[in-house]
Amino acid sequence: MDSLDLVTEDDLRPSPDRVPRPVHSERLRVPGWWWLVLAAVTALVVAVASILGAPWWLWLLCVVVPALFAWLFVTVGRESIEVEADGQGGGTLYAGRARLPFEAIARSAVVPATAKQAAMGRQLDPEAFVVHRGYVPTMVIVVLDDPLDPTPYWLISTRDPEGLAAALPDTRYS
Template identity: 80%
Template sequence: MSDEDLRPPPDRAPRPVHSETLRAPVWWWLLLAVVTVVAVALALTVGARWWMWLLVIAVPALLAWLFVSLGRERIEVESDGQGGGTLYAGRARLPFDAIARSAVVPATAKQAAMGRQLDPEAFVVHRGYIPTMVIVVLDDPLDPTPYWLISTRDPEGLAAALPDNHYS
């Protein structure tokens, strides 16, 4: 078998229909820059010793690393246009055939969804600086995970990109 035989037909090739990266807010970076400038100015003013300079450089660098690592999480939905597709949340992936339904979790309901109502077996991709989420209820008897709870800046867009396989 050649590689061409293994590829899906062109009309069924998955295409991204929703994609976002959960980056840290811009104001965090601005605040870090301001605090760093103030710390350097203060260190210059007081004639800081070597260990103070180490702190002035190391602390902002560690915070920048934290912001970058928090902002690496990607949420993506690929669809083949024929009812098949995959939801990617970070390193996890969920095929469309395992999704029963999805719904937007507004900012006003986020605390309840992440608090008392959170099932310990749920898969969660949460970023506290993003106010809205989407809940994706699973329909897979082999998977003990009842649902995925995903932070997103575009909850309506993400929910619209997902299938609704719920039949009443």
């Protein structure tokens, strides 16, 4: 048997330069000052309740309402944006639970804070895929080139629009 006919396990593994590696990653956490406001308001309500000799149900509200807000902040802040690239032109954009291979991306552009209202308002296509957080001022638009997908573009909130756009293929800044 010729050595050229043998297929080894090493032949089946992707080469190290083709293994996708993260090139951009961020979480869209709520701003830190939201947590400070929640703590300050909770402390104020507890102080007033203790001074006034509040009934038991008010003490229950002093615990439950801040806990619900903290749960909301954590839940809303779980959204993540990631880009993996293999160094050979292939890769994937992850926005929340959705994924988009580089092959489907035609171009991308930064949406500055001054244009965000128009992009999310009167110019928004109803078929667009949107990952939006109101507390994040900037976005990136990723235009698709997939005839089988009715989605014209993705609109993604990001705190680092230049970094995200640079991690995507065929980047053009607006």
